[in-house]
Amino acid sequence: MEETGFTPNAHALHLRGKPTATIGVCVENFLTPTAVHKLSVLQDLLHAKDYTALIEVHRPGSSRRVVQHFLSLRVDGVVFIGHFDPQDLGPRLAELSRHGVPHVVVDNPGLKKTNLVTLDRVRAMEQVMEHLFGLGHRRFGLLGISGPFQTVVDRLRGVENALKRKGLGIAAAVSLDDRHARHEHFSYGSTLARAFLELKRRPTAYLAINDETAVGALLEFQSQGLRVPQDVSVVGFNNQNVCLMTRPLLSSVDQQIEKTMEATAALILNQAGHALPATPVVRMIEPNLVLRGSTGPVR
Amino acid sequence: MEETGFTPNAHALHLRGKPTATIGVCVENFLTPTAVHKLSVLQDLLHAKDYTALIEVHRPGSSRRVVQHFLSLRVDGVVFIGHFDPQDLGPRLAELSRHGVPHVVVDNPGLKKTNLVTLDRVRAMEQVMEHLFGLGHRRFGLLGISGPFQTVVDRLRGVENALKRKGLGIAAAVSLDDRHARHEHFSYGSTLARAFLELKRRPTAYLAINDETAVGALLEFQSQGLRVPQDVSVVGFNNQNVCLMTRPLLSSVDQQIEKTMEATAALILNQAGHALPATPVVRMIEPNLVLRGSTGPVR
DNA sequence: CTGAAAGCGCTTACAG
DNA sequence: CTGAAAGCGCTTACAG
Numbered sequence: 001m002e003e004t005g006f007t008p009n010a011h012a013l014h015l016r017g018k019p020t021a022t023i024g025v026c027v028e029n030f031l032t033p034t035a036v037h038k039l040s041v042l043q044d045l046l047h048a049k050d051y052t053a054l055i056e057v058h059r060p061g062s063s064r065r066v067v068q069h070f071l072s073l074r075v076d077g078v079v080f081i082g083h084f085d086p087q088d089l090g091p092r093l094a095e096l097s098r099h100g101v102p103h104v105v106v107d108n109p110g111l112k113k114t115n116l117v118t119l120d121r122v123r124a125m126e127q128v129m130e131h132l133f134g135l136g137h138r139r140f141g142l143l144g145i146s147g148p149f150q151t152v153v154d155r156l157r158g159v160e161n162a163l164k165r166k167g168l169g170i171a172a173a174v175s176l177d178d179r180h181a182r183h184e185h186f187s188y189g190s191t192l193a194r195a196f197l198e199l200k201r202r203p204t205a206y207l208a209i210n211d212e213t214a215v216g217a218l219l220e221f222q223s224q225g226l227r228v229p230q231d232v233s234v235v236g237f238n239n240q241n242v243c244l245m246t247r248p249l250l251s252s253v254d255q256q257i258e259k260t261m262e263a264t265a266a267l268i269l270n271q272a273g274h275a276l277p278a279t280p281v282v283r284m285i286e287p288n289l290v291l292r293g294s295t296g297p298v299r
Numbered sequence: 300m301e302e303t304g305f306t307p308n309a310h311a312l313h314l315r316g317k318p319t320a321t322i323g324v325c326v327e328n329f330l331t332p333t334a335v336h337k338l339s340v341l342q343d344l345l346h347a348k349d350y351t352a353l354i355e356v357h358r359p360g361s362s363r364r365v366v367q368h369f370l371s372l373r374v375d376g377v378v379f380i381g382h383f384d385p386q387d388l389g390p391r392l393a394e395l396s397r398h399g400v401p402h403v404v405v406d407n408p409g410l411k412k413t414n415l416v417t418l419d420r421v422r423a424m425e426q427v428m429e430h431l432f433g434l435g436h437r438r439f440g441l442l443g444i445s446g447p448f449q450t451v452v453d454r455l456r457g458v459e460n461a462l463k464r465k466g467l468g469i470a471a472a473v474s475l476d477d478r479h480a481r482h483e484h485f486s487y488g489s490t491l492a493r494a495f496l497e498l499k500r501r502p503t504a505y506l507a508i509n510d511e512t513a514v515g516a517l518l519e520f521q522s523q524g525l526r527v528p529q530d531v532s533v534v535g536f537n538n539q540n541v542c543l544m545t546r547p548l549l550s551s552v553d554q555q556i557e558k559t560m561e562a563t564a565a566l567i568l569n570q571a572g573h574a575l576p577a578t579p580v581v582r583m584i585e586p587n588l589v590l591r592g593s594t595g596p597v598r
Numbered sequence: 599c600t601g602a603a604a605g606c607g608c609t610t611a612c613a614g
Numbered sequence: 615c616t617g618a619a620a621g622c623g624c625t626t627a628c629a630g
Contacts, residue, residue, distance in 0.1 A: 005397055010371040011310035011319075012607035015622045020310075036335050043356055052368065055354045057342055069351065072309040098304055186544050215544060223546060245485050245514060245544070247522065311623035314606045 014074065022052045023268055024070035028082030029059050034238050035082050037257050038106065042079065045265035051076070058084065067092045071099055076272040078103040079264060083149050086111065102271035104264050110150035115271070116282045117264045121151055124253045124287035125158025128207055128235050131289060133166055136298035137205040137233065142175040143192050143217055144182065144209035152209075159207070174203055185209075189216025197224055204232060204298045211236035211243055211252055218246050218294060229296030239290050248293025260285045313373065321351045322567055323369035327381030328358050333537050334381050336556050337405065341378065344564035350375070357383065366391045370398055375571040377402040378563060382448050385410065401570035405563050409449035414570070416563045416582045420450055423552045423586035424457025427506055427534050430588060432465055435597035436504040436532065441474040442491045442516055443481065443508035451508070458506070473502055484508075488515025496523055503531060503597045510535035510542055510551055517545050517593060528595030538589050547592025559584045 014020050023046055027035050043053040054075060056066045063084070070078055078096055080089065080103070089105070093114055096103045104115040132140070145155055159173050176195045182188050189208060193216070196202055208214035214236035221232050228234060228248060236243055236252035243250040263283045271277065313319050322345055326334050342352040353374060355365045362383070369377055377395055379388065379402070388404070392413055395402045403414040431439070444454055458472050475494045481487050488507060492515070495501055507513035513535035520531050527533060527547060535542055535551035542549040562582045570576065 005394070007367060007370040007398070009314070009373060009607050011313045011373065012622090013609085014310045015308070015314055015606090015624090016608050016610085017622065018609090031335060031339050033332070036330060040330050040356060053354075055352075057339065068306060071306040074308060074310065095304065099306070184540065184543060186540065212540075212544075219544070219546070241483065241485065241511075242541070242544075244483060245511075245518070245541075247518070308623050311606090312625085314608090314622090315624050315626085316606065317625090 019076055019273060020052075020074050021050060022054050022073065022075045023272075024066075024073070024075040024078040025053045025055045026058050026063070026066050026070075026078065026080045027055065028084065029057060031057065032082075033240055034255060034257065038081050038261055041258055041261040042081075042265060045261060046269075049265070049269055051269065058082075061088075063088050063092050067095055071095075071101065075101065077101060077268040079106060079268055080104070080108065081106045082108065083151070084108055086150075097276060100276060102268060102274075102276060104268050106260065106264050107151065109154055113280055115267055115280045117260055117267065118284060119255050119260065119287055120284040121154040121287070122158040122161065123284075124237075124289075125155045125207070126162045127287060127289045128253060129159060129162030129166075131291070132205045132233065132235070132295065133162070135205075135233065135295060137203075138168065138172060138298075139201065139203040139205070140173040141192075141196050141203035141206040142173055142177070143189055143206055144177060144185070144213045145207065146175055146177040173207075174199075185212035186216040189213035189218075190220040191216075193217035193220035194224075197221075197226075205295070206232060206234045208234065208236050211238050211240045211250060214250055214252070214294075215242055215246055218250065228294055230299065233295040233298075235295060239288075243290075243292065246294070251292045251294045252290055254288040254290050256285050256288055318375055318572060319351075319373050320349060321353050321372065321374045322571075323365075323372070323374040323377040324352045324354045325357050325362070325365050325369075325377065325379045326354065327383065328356060329381075330356065331381075332539055333554060333556065337380050337560055340557055340560040341380075341564060344560060345568075348564070348568055350568065357381075360387075362387050362391050366394055370394075370400065374400065376400060376567040378405060378567055379403070379407065380405045381407065382450070383407055385449075396575060399575060401567060401573075401575060403563050403567050405559065406450065408453055412579055414566055414576075414579045414581075416559055416566065417584065418554050418559065418586055419583040420453035420586070421457040421460065422583075423536075423588075424454045424506070425461045426586060426588045427552060428458060428461030428465075430590070431504045431532065431534075431594065432461070434504075434532065434594060436502075437467065437471060437597075438500065438502040438504075439472040440491075440495050440502035440505040441472055441476070442488055442505055443476055443484070443512045444506065445474055445476040472506075473498075484511035485515040488512035488517075489519040490515075492516035492519035493523075496520075496525075504594070505531060505533045507533070507535050510537050510539045510549060513549055513551070513593075514541055514545055517549065527593055529598065532594040532597075534594060538587075542589075542591065545593070550591045550593045551589055553587040553589050555584050555587055 046053050107118050109118045180191050218234045236250045239252040239254035243252050345352050406417050408417045479490050517533045535549045538551040538553035542551050
């Protein structure tokens with residue numbers, strides 16, 4: 001067999017009745033480092049169970065075709081990773097349900113009646129705010145935390161929850177996002193930092209949409225003569241490598257990608273080959289605030 | 300059809316004789332930003348021609364299984380992206396040839412008798428050196444450009460070629476790599492920069508293995524009071540987003556990933572469904588040196 | 599012009 | 615215990 005180089009035809013095997021042992025993975029258009037990390041961890045976990053990941057990058061309007069493709073290949077389950085338009089995703093999930101194909105949505109919170117694994121972003125921001133409250137901060141700058149995504153809505157809610165509990169209004173968290181165009185994260189962070197420097201009553205602590213934006217702001221603050229964390233505190237989000245590129249190192253929220261994808265893999269493989277469950281499973285992942293040197297007591 | 304939600308079984312179609320319209324893509328273990336970029340562009344190009352990319356991340360020792368999987372799924376071609384051990388890759392390519400499956404190796408130069416698309420790294424370093432010569436530099440520091448990969452060998456050859464042409468010996472390019480352990484790119488760059496600062500006759504221009512290393516070195520130089528580019532020049536490699544994170548912005552070599560993957564897609568789709576060509580195709584991609592502010596005339 | 603059969607590559611269950 | 619047949623889901627070529 002080895003000698004003759006014979007390789008069985010997987011399509012014939014499947015036609016005969018063997019499951020394809022394939023999980024379709026649809027990942028959002030914009031391949032962010034976090035999305036790539038999730039993808040990579042998931043593929044590892046699926047491989048360990050002798051499953052194949054069929055990866056499709058989602059492009060606007062392509063979701064129907066992607067799901068059709070998954071169905072035509074008779075995948076045993078489908079995982080969606082990242083931001084999707086709910087208007088677009090809903091019908092796709094319904095289609096998968098109709099075909100009895102289990103599916104899990106990762107980090108696209110706010111969906112109903114669907115298996116969901118997602119970072120608890122409300123909790124993440126509450127953690128950050130509580131940490132900053134402990135350092136005496138009472139006035140906050142939000143860097144790029146705005147937009148239509150549910151993930152952003154959740155994060156703003158976390159900020160608001162924390163402020164309320166402390167007896168502060170939402171006005172204590174200032175955003176200048178709407179005044180500036182968002183091109184590339186890093187320079188957007190710099191731009192926003194410059195804008196904040198022009199305010200009379202400037203926030204003492206800054207929370208960024210992601211690490212790149214935080215780094216851009218931090219370096220801009222420093223190049224304008226402010227010291228971090230003595231004069232301003234900065235916190236990123238995602239805990240990427242770029243956090244190690246500044247002095248002081250950037251504190252950031254870790255998404256716990258390994259835990260997220262372990263829950264995802266367990267969920268989809270558990271449901272593969274069985275009837276769809278009546279009540280979908282929702283797993284919230286606890287974030288992990290990684291403190292480095294970029295936050296300190298308010299002066 | 301639409302109404303009943305019928306979806307043809309792709310396996311049955313293929314068994315019937317229809318090509319799978321699938322290209323297996325094997326990407327190196329370590330998912331670098333450049334590898335991800337290549338992957339993403341390639342998938343786009345294949346999709347545009349109604350092909351599917353079956354992506355497998357290569358793990359040490361898994362290449363046999365990956366290729367078996369591709370063969371069992373009767374892919375129409377295979378693309379390898381990134382660093383692979385030639386001892387490991389050789390037998391795999393032979394196996395694909397035996398099965399008549401076309402294959403292309405991307406950015407793993409030095410292989411014989413195989414379709415190859417690769418950045419001309421010799422040329423890339425010659426370009427950088429010529430630029431630095433023009434600014435008056437005669438003494439160079441190499442940051443992390445060492446190791447067993449053919450890509451690195453090529454880059455060192457480019458440096459050497461340029462030095463020779465200028466009548467200089469290889470001693471004009473100093474490397475301190477062997478004295479320091481390589482953990483994470485960014486801090487490795489910082490460490491090397493500090494080591495160079497202790498030298499009596501310090502190089503005036505630095506060439507890094509990649510952008511992260513260059514950024515680490517540049518920020519370290521600056522925090523030690525040196526001005527960039529007045530006191531030292533720094534050049535990165537890959538032209539990633541991180542180049543925009545320093546002041547001055549980092550000059551870097553662009554790999555021309557779009558061109559590379561266009562050539563790759565054209566090559567593999569051209570050979571799909573035909574007999575393997577007697578003489579393999581080799582396409583060298585011309586690099587593009589992107590000048591920003593991090594290089595300047597020697598003092 | 600319509601409809602049943604052959605066959606793609608396999609394995610399992612059955613007949614000899 | 616060995617070997618031929620049935621059947622998975624399709625399409626194409628052929629018979630009625």
